[in-house]
Every structure is written in structure tokens, then in C-alpha cells.
Amino acid sequence: xxxxxxxxxxxxxxxxxxxxxxxxxxxxxxxxxxxxxxxxxxxxxxxxxxxxxxxxxxxxxxxxxxxxxxxxxxxxxxxxxxxxxxxxxxxxxxxxxxxxxxxxxxxxxxxxxxxxxxxxxxxxxxxxxxxxxxxxxxxxxxxxxxxxxxxxxxxxxxxxxxxxxxxxxxxxxxxxxxxxxxxxxxxxxxxxxxxxxxxxxxxxxxxxxxxxxxxxxxxxxxxxxxxxxxxxxxxxxxxxxxxxxxxxxxxxxxxxxxxxxxxxxxxxxxxxxxxxxxxxxxxxxxxxxxxxxxxxxxxxxxxxxxxxxxxxxxxxxxxxxxxxxxxxxxxxxxxxxxxxxxxxxxxxxxxxxxxxxxxxxxxxxxxxxxxxxxxxxxxxxxxxxxxxxxxxxxxxxxxxxxxxxxxxxxxxxxxxxxxxxxxxxxxxxxxxxxxxxxxxxxxxxxxxxxxx
Amino acid sequence: xxxxxxxxxxxxxxxxxxxxxxxxxxxxxxxxxxxxxxxxxxxxxxxxxxxxxxxxxxxxxxxxxxxxxxxxxxxxxxxxxxxxxxxxxxxxxxxxxxxxxxxxxxxxxxxxxxxxxxxxxxxxxxxxxxxxxxxxxxxxxxxxxxxxxxxxxxxxxxxxxxxxxxxxxxxxxxxxxxxxxxxxxxxxxxxxxxxxxxxxxxxxxxxxxxxxxxxxxxxxxxxxxxxxxxxxxxxxxxxxxxxxxxxxxxxxxxxxxxxxxxxxxxxxxxxxxxxxxxxxxxxxxxxxxxxxxxxxxxxxxxxxxxxxxxxxxxxxxxxxxxxxxxxxxxxxxxxxxxxxxxxxxxxxxxxxxxxxxxxxxxxxxxxxxxxxxxxxxxxxxxxxxxxxxxxxxxxxxxxxxxxxxxxxxxxxxxxxxxxxxxxxxxxxxxxxxxxxxxxxxxxxxxxxxxxxxxxxxxxxxxxxxxxxxxxxxxxxxx
Numbered sequence: 001x002x003x004x005x006x007x008x009x010x011x012x013x014x015x016x017x018x019x020x021x022x023x024x025x026x027x028x029x030x031x032x033x034x035x036x037x038x039x040x041x042x043x044x045x046x047x048x049x050x051x052x053x054x055x056x057x058x059x060x061x062x063x064x065x066x067x068x069x070x071x072x073x074x075x076x077x078x079x080x081x082x083x084x085x086x087x088x089x090x091x092x093x094x095x096x097x098x099x100x101x102x103x104x105x106x107x108x109x110x111x112x113x114x115x116x117x118x119x120x121x122x123x124x125x126x127x128x129x130x131x132x133x134x135x136x137x138x139x140x141x142x143x144x145x146x147x148x149x150x151x152x153x154x155x156x157x158x159x160x161x162x163x164x165x166x167x168x169x170x171x172x173x174x175x176x177x178x179x180x181x182x183x184x185x186x187x188x189x190x191x192x193x194x195x196x197x198x199x200x201x202x203x204x205x206x207x208x209x210x211x212x213x214x215x216x217x218x219x220x221x222x223x224x225x226x227x228x229x230x231x232x233x234x235x236x237x238x239x240x241x242x243x244x245x246x247x248x249x250x251x252x253x254x255x256x257x258x259x260x261x262x263x264x265x266x267x268x269x270x271x272x273x274x275x276x277x278x279x280x281x282x283x284x285x286x287x288x289x290x291x292x293x294x295x296x297x298x299x300x301x302x303x304x305x306x307x308x309x310x311x312x313x314x315x316x317x318x319x320x321x322x323x324x325x326x327x328x329x330x331x332x333x334x335x336x337x338x339x340x341x342x343x344x345x346x347x348x349x350x351x352x353x354x355x356x357x358x359x360x361x362x363x364x365x366x367x368x369x370x371x372x373x374x375x376x377x378x379x380x381x382x383x384x385x386x387x388x389x390x391x392x393x394x395x396x397x398x399x400x401x402x403x404x405x406x407x408x409x410x411x412x413x414x415x416x417x418x419x420x421x422x423x424x425x426x427x428x429x430x431x432x433x434x435x436x437x438x439x440x441x442x443x444x445x446x447x448x449x450x451x452x
Numbered sequence: 453x454x455x456x457x458x459x460x461x462x463x464x465x466x467x468x469x470x471x472x473x474x475x476x477x478x479x480x481x482x483x484x485x486x487x488x489x490x491x492x493x494x495x496x497x498x499x500x501x502x503x504x505x506x507x508x509x510x511x512x513x514x515x516x517x518x519x520x521x522x523x524x525x526x527x528x529x530x531x532x533x534x535x536x537x538x539x540x541x542x543x544x545x546x547x548x549x550x551x552x553x554x555x556x557x558x559x560x561x562x563x564x565x566x567x568x569x570x571x572x573x574x575x576x577x578x579x580x581x582x583x584x585x586x587x588x589x590x591x592x593x594x595x596x597x598x599x600x601x602x603x604x605x606x607x608x609x610x611x612x613x614x615x616x617x618x619x620x621x622x623x624x625x626x627x628x629x630x631x632x633x634x635x636x637x638x639x640x641x642x643x644x645x646x647x648x649x650x651x652x653x654x655x656x657x658x659x660x661x662x663x664x665x666x667x668x669x670x671x672x673x674x675x676x677x678x679x680x681x682x683x684x685x686x687x688x689x690x691x692x693x694x695x696x697x698x699x700x701x702x703x704x705x706x707x708x709x710x711x712x713x714x715x716x717x718x719x720x721x722x723x724x725x726x727x728x729x730x731x732x733x734x735x736x737x738x739x740x741x742x743x744x745x746x747x748x749x750x751x752x753x754x755x756x757x758x759x760x761x762x763x764x765x766x767x768x769x770x771x772x773x774x775x776x777x778x779x780x781x782x783x784x785x786x787x788x789x790x791x792x793x794x795x796x797x798x799x800x801x802x803x804x805x806x807x808x809x810x811x812x813x814x815x816x817x818x819x820x821x822x823x824x825x826x827x828x829x830x831x832x833x834x835x836x837x838x839x840x841x842x843x844x845x846x847x848x849x850x851x852x853x854x855x856x857x858x859x860x861x862x863x864x865x866x867x868x869x870x871x872x873x874x875x876x877x878x879x880x881x882x883x884x885x886x887x888x889x890x891x892x893x894x895x896x897x898x899x900x901x902x903x904x905x906x907x908x909x910x911x912x913x914x915x916x917x918x919x920x921x922x923x924x925x926x927x928x929x930x
């Protein structure tokens with residue numbers, strides 16, 4: 001057994017010997033590289049490796065945790081003793097504990113999460129890709145006069161988990177991404193009349209990244225399209241969400257089906273299991289076993305074997321997203337979504353969480369609207385999942401007679417998530433993963449746009 | 453010698469000779485400037501939920517970031533292993549950004565004395581016995597539940613940390629700092645059979661634990677969170693469209709942070725990517741508005757003795773009687789734009805490159821009586837508490853979300869309305885400020901600002917102000 005894997009097992013054993021009735025230990029090590037090119041020149045190069053170890057202990061049903069970046073014998077001794085000292089003063093909570101041993105395990109298939117090519121990338125090659133992407137953005141139109149730069153990022157890391165149930169598992173992951181943020185300028189440089197937008201490509205495999213020039217051109221087109229954006233009058237109208245905007249909506253739905261919100265009655269979806277909460281066009285899935293997925297893993301952060309969960313099936317709420325703790329609180333089974341940092345109890349995170357593609361091309365969806373808003377970016381923190389109230393700052397295009405007529409900014413889009421889910425009347429074919437959450441173009445029949 | 457300087461020597465065996473060697477290595481490829489940022493952080497947190505102490509977490513991390521600047525280029529590497537070979541390796545990696553023979557050499561290190569300590573804690577919060585902290589969260593739970601029987605869920609979080617910071621720069625400066633930070637927060641849900649609503653309150657600063665016993669007690673935060681949740685039970689849909697908006701004092705200062713603060717960070721202006729680029733000396737606000745960023749306020753969450761590049765923090769006038777006066781600088785932007793340093797170079801940790809960031813940003817008090825401000829509004833929104841905000845610095849559009857707001861009708865505050873996002877334009881919103889109250893308040897010490905993936909603690913403040921025109925993003929029909 002290699003050194004770090006042995007260390008994880010030893011730390012758990014050490015905690016057991018000193019009074020823990022159960023324990024688990026997670027070790028992460030990884031290295032990151034990032035570079036930014038701006039206006040054709042290298043602006044930043046960053047490179048480093050790091051490691052950290054987190055320990056969770058239980059004394060019967062009392063839990064505490066500690067973490068350290070010091071892997072020495074003395075560092076580990078301090079880690080164990082501080083966790084145990086704390087566990088003696090936390091409360092007895094009958095729901096706390098490790099995962100159900102029946103669910104512990106490792107997904108047997110090859111998830112293809114690690115690409116050696118990412119680790120072999122040379123600095124000049126990454127700089128060149130960023131430079132190429134930014135250059136392509138500038139070449140689209142003379143009004144692309146400025147840039148926040150193009151970045152190439154690469155990561156590789158390894159995660160090890162050992163528990164006192166004799167589980168020990170590990171996996172390695174890689175990822176790389178290329179993003180460009182050009183600025184379109186209507187008149188003079190600086191001041192009013194500037195618009196930025198961005199586009200990016202991301203993958204676990206270097207060979208799966210999209211063409212750098214294509215990424216740059218797309219980013220430039222998005223920024224140019226915003227020039228001359230104006231406010232519109234306050235009204236009720238249909239709203240089309242492009243992929244990025246739809247992803248913001250989906251992340252709100254994730255918070256609403258998160259077991260932490262559910263057991264506290266802090267979600268508008270509490271108690272609605274089995275009910276039709278959305279239009280029948282809406283099917284939402286969380287799948288940790290997608291090959292090469294950015295949210296895939298063979299087991300979750302409690303060692304629960306990965307699987308696939310249908311959350312909404314044709315509008316009917318079928319499952320919440322749970323870890324062991326919230327599953328026990330709700331008298332359900334964990335969905336294998338435990339997610340933990342180094343400190344604290346495990347939370348809940350998405351694996352590959354997506355809204356399934358529908359039947360309509362994005363063009364068809366836009367054509368179906370006579371007078372409405374096409375949202376391309378939301379800003380702010382405008383969701384209250386307790387009530388379902390949704391109100392975001394938005395940027396996008398106004399749709400007139402089925403066409404994107406002019407750019408719009410400084411407006412808000414508001415509604416209630418439950419009504420919005422039920423109001424989804426068209427779902428696009430364009431589901432693409434650029435992260436662990438993804439949704440295709442969506443149309444909601446009526447929302448409030450606030451402007452002038 | 454500052455205790456942070458001594459700390460890294462005693463705990464990790466880092467000598468001044470080592471520091472000079474690392475800097476020499478960082479400068480070996482011919483750059484203009486290099487610095488080392490040593491950080492040791494110890495933290496603890498407690499979470500209470502359903503009246504149970506569900507978790508206690510404690511941890512330590514340490515590391516060093518090596519930065520090398522060559523013209524506009526930055527090379528950066530960090531390590532969580534402070535041994536000589538790993539430090540030299542990090543310095544070598546960072547040095548790659550430059551290519552050529554060494555041009556700058558260090559001129560002998562000397563410690564810069566900071567003639568003040570903004571947070572002179574006798575007992576660091578991390579050194580206090582757990583029992584005293586457990587008592588705080590339990591008191592908050594009890595007080596929130598006692599506030600009203602409709603309060604059904606209470607979550608309390610307590611967190612503290614101390615950091616030893618040592619910054620060593622190639623111009624010979626060594627600056628140490630010891631930074632404590634503590635925070636207590638309360639989240640409540642209230643339920644009345646018809647709806648469930650939430651309330652949130654919290655605060656703290658660079659303080660000792662006694663702050664929570666003597667100044668802002670657990671009961672204070674608990675009652676405030678419970679009160680907000682109960683108020684929301686009777687709230688109706690927020691209106692939609694442009695209207696007069698009155699902001700209450702304190703945390704609504706987040707308006708300044710989003711609308712103008714980020715746009716005045718010098719990196720964006722140097723690159724001309726900010727809607728505020730090139731507006732120095734011009735009128736960007738009504739003459740009632742004077743806005744400052746002040747990193748020198750004792751005990752405040754956003755304050756620092758020295759910033760994360762070793763520069764002493766200052767009080768910087770951003771807007772004076774409506775005229776844009778200055779930007780907030782880090783070393784790189786200050787050097788490239790030949791501007792004086794303002795002590796705004798900050799970073800999340802040793803693993804992050806410093807950037808110009810805000811500290812405590814607030815508007816000075818005016819002459820109006822708050823009650824007169826409300827009386828002057830025929831129909832508008834009175835917003836007293838906010839959640840988060842965000843800004844697109846390039847087009848200047850910003851949002852912030854009201855978590856507690858009321859309608860004003862014929863000069864009177866009438867009924868509460870539900871969460872609404874407010875949206876406006878940074879370079880013009882303050883031109884529409886027509887009244888500024890005499891009741892300046894700073895927030896209670898809960899703010900965290902994110903930029904390029906880096907989070908740092910900040911403060912905001914504002915007196916009651918009236919904005920003649922702002923778009924309110926509710927769903928209410930008129």
C-alpha cells in the first residue's frame with residue numbers, strides 16, 4: 001500500500017485506539033497550473049502542489065472533525081487529539097454516524113476521470129492555446145478592442161478515503177479548461193459603452209477540449225451582441241433561458257431538493273415527494289457514473305458507491321439528493337451525494353446534475369415567442385429556496401416576432417420557482433456539459449421582467 | 453522583532469538568511485520585484501442545529517506563496533512545505549516568468565515597524581476554551597426560540613481564526629502581522645401554517661471572545677434573525693419597476709461595495725475594463741456623497757494593520773462631494789500607473805495572487821433626519837436588510853438582493869414585501885442620491901467579498917439615503 005493510503009488507514013486506526021468509536025479520514029493531494037494571456041502578452045503564470053488531511057471522529061453519536069496540512073507524526077497526533085477532545089463536548093445526535101455499511105463500495109466500471117495528457121502539458125503549449133483563443137476573439141470584429149484575457153487551467157489530483165468500516169478507496173482526476181473574456185467597445189476605450197462576455201471549454205481530457213479559436217470567436221460574438229443594450233419596460237412575458245441561464249435555474253432546483261433543505265422544512269419542495277411539481281417536459285437526473293463526467297466519481301465522500309438518481313421524472317418529484325445523515329433524518333436511503341471539504345460534517349453536492357434534453361431546437365424555441373426575453377446571464381443571489389422566490393438581475397436579448405431583436409440589460413427577471421417549473425413549455429435539444437450541472441435551452445411561459 | 457517574524461523562525465526554522473536566499477532565487481531570472489508571503493492559520497468552528505451541537509471542527513494550515521513580477525507579468529508558486537528545498541523550488545518556478553540575468557538584488561532585510569495595532573487582542577479567540585464558545589451558540593439558540601413560538605428552526609454558527617502573516621519583499625521590507633477574526637451567525641425559519649420564511653443575522657470582527665459577551669451578544673443576533681423571519685410572514689410580493697428607494701443605515705452599504713467599490717479597484721482601471729476607467733476628477737455622484745475605503749478602523753472585520761503585500765493600510769477617499777478622487781491600489785497596479793500605494797493589496801491565502809480589494813467601504817453621514825427622508829417619498833421602497841450582491845464592472849450594472857424591505861406610501865412605511873433584487877448602473881446611481889441621513893452605521897461584521905474566486909472579509913457602511921430612481925425586481929402588479 002502506498003504511503004498516503006497507508007497514512008489514511010493509520011489515522012483512522014489511531015483515532016480508534018484513542019477512543020473514537022468510528023472515524024473516517026480523507027486525504028487530498030493535487031497540483032494546479034494556470035496561465036492568463038491578456039492583449040497577447042502573458043499576464044500570469046501560477047503553479048503549485050498542495051495536500052491536506054481531514055479527520056472525522058465519532059464517540060457513539062457525537063461527531064467532531066479536524067484538518068491539517070502537516071502530515072508529520074506530531075501533526076497527526078495533534079489532529080487526532082483535537083478531534084477527540086471536541087467530540088467529547090458535542091451533542092448526542094442519534095442520526096449522526098458513518099454511512100450504512102450495505103451501501104459502502106466502489107463503482108466497478110472505468111469512469112475515465114484521469115488523463116495523462118493533462119499532466120504532460122508544457123507551459124508554452126498552454127500559453128499558446130490561451131493566446132490563440134484571445135487572438136481569435138480580436139479577429140472577429142474591430143470593436144473587440146479590449147480583453148480581460150484568456151486563461152488556460154489544468155488540474156490533477158488524487159483523493160483517498162478510509163473509514164473504520166474497513167473501507168479504503170481512492171481515485172485520481174484531471175481537468176483542463178480554456179476560457180476567454182473579450183470586451184466589445186462601442187466608442188472610446190474605457191467608460192460607458194463597453195460590454196464583456198465570456199465563453200469556455202472544459203474537460204477531463206485534453207483531447208476533448210473544443211478548438212481554441214472557436215472558443216475565442218464565440219466569446220467575441222457574445223460580447224458584440226451586447227453592444228447598445230438598453231432597458232425595457234416592466235411587463236409580464238415569456239422568458240427563454242439559454243444554456244447558461246438555464247444552469248442558474250437548475251442550481252436553484254438543486255438547492256431545493258438538497259436533503260439539508262428538506263429535513264429542515266427549508267425548501268418549497270418539502271413534503272412534495274410523488275407530486276407533480278413541474279411540467280411533464282422536465283426530467284432531472286443526478287448521475288455520478290457518467291464516463292468522463294466532470295461530476296463523476298466511483299464513490300462519494302462517505303464511501304457510498306456511486307449511482308444514478310432520477311430526481312424529477314416528467315415533472316413528478318421522485319427523489320431528493322441525500323447523504324447518510326439527511327437520509328436517516330428523512331427515513332430514506334442515501335443517494336450517495338455526500339460531499340465534504342476538509343473541515344466539518346459532510347454536506348451534499350451534485351455529481352452530474354442535469355435537466356434532460358427535449359425536442360425543440362433552440363431556434364424553434366426563440367421562434368415561438370412573439371414578444372419576450374431571451375436571458376443569457378443572471379447576476380446576484382436572487383433565490384430564496386425556502387419560499388421559491390426567484391429574482392435575478394439579467395442580461396440578454398429581446399425577442400420580437402420570433403427573432404432576437406436587440407440587446408437588453410439592467411432588468412430583473414422574477415417569479416416563483418414552483419410556478420416557473422410548472423410553466424416550462426419547451427425544452428431544447430442542446431444539452432451540453434460544461435461543468436457538473438447542465439441544462440438545455442428552456443422556455444417559461446410567463447415571468448415578470450422589471451425595467452423602466 | 454514582530455511575533456509573526458519570530459513565529460516562523462521558531463516553528464519552521466525560517467531564518468533571515470533563508471529569506472534572503474529565497475528572494476535571490478526568485479529574482480534570479482531578471483525580474484523587477486519579488487515577494488514571499490508566509491501564512492499560518494489556525495481555525496475552529498462550531499455548528500448548532502435543532503438545538504444540538506452537531507459539529508466542531510478545528511484545523512491548521514500553513515504555507516508560503518512566492519510572487520515574481522516582471523513588467524506586467526506575474527509568476528506565482530506556493531508550497532505547503534516550508535523546508536528549504538521546497539521553498540527554493542517554488543521560488544525557481546515563480547522566477548520562470550522572467551527570462552534573463554538577475555537585475556535586482558535585495559538590499560538587506562529590515563523589519564518595518566507598524567506604529568499601531570488595530571486589533572490588540574490579549575486572548576486570541578482560538579485560545580479560548582471550547583466551553584465558552586459552546587455557551588455562545590446555545591444562548592443564541594435559546595434566545596431565537598424564545599423570541600416567538602413561530603420560530604421553528606434555528607441554526608447557529610460560530611467560527612474563529614488567527615493568522616500569523618510574514619511578508620518579505622525584494623525592496624528589503626519585512627512586515628509581520630497577527631490577525632484574529634471571529635464571527636457568530638444565526639439563521640431562523642418561522643412558520644405560521646400558511647408560509648415558511650427565513651431570517652439571518654450575524655457579526656463579529658477582529659475581536660476577542662468578550663466582544664460577544666459585552667458588545668454584541670448572542671441574544672442580539674438571535675433576536676434580530678428571529679425578528680426578520682417573523683416580519684417576512686406577513687410580507688406580500690415586492691413591486692416591479694423603477695421607483696424611489698430609501699436604504700436604511702449599515703449593511704445596505706453593500707450598494708457602495710457593488711455599485712462603485714469594485715469599479716474603483718485599480719486593476720480594472722489600469723486595463724480600462726471598468727465602467728469607471730478614466731473618470732478621475734469627474735462627477736460620478738451627487739455632491740451629497742463622500743465615500744471612503746478605510747482599512748484602519750479598530751477591530752473591524754475588513755481592517756488590517758498591513759495589507760497582504762506588507763503595505764500599511766490607509767483611509768482612501770474614493771468619492772469626495774460627488775467627484776471621483778482615487779482608486780484602490782495594490783503594488784502591481786500602483787507601479788504601472790505611477791500611483792501611490794493605498795494598502796489595498798489583499799489575497800485569500802498563501803495560495804492566491806494579491807489583487808486590489810476593498811477593506812471597509814462607507815459613505816460619510818449627511819445632514820438629513822432619517823424620518824424626513826422617509827416622509828419625502830410618495831411611493832417607494834424602504835430596504836433595510838440585504839443578502840448578497842454582484843456587479844459586472846465592464847458595463848457597470850450591479851444588483852443586490854433585499855431580504856427585508858417595506859413599501860413607503862405617502863411618506864409612511866406601510867407593509868413588508870418579499871425578497872426582491874434591486875438593479876442599477878454603478879456610474880450613475882449615486883447621481884440620483886437626493887438625501888443623505890445623519891445616521892451613519894457600519895455593518896456588524898459579516899461581509900465576505902468574492903473576486904476572481906478569492907474570498908476576503910470586508911466591511912460596509914452607509915447612513916440612510918434616498919435614491920430617486922432604482923429598478924426593483926419584484927413580481928407585484930401595479
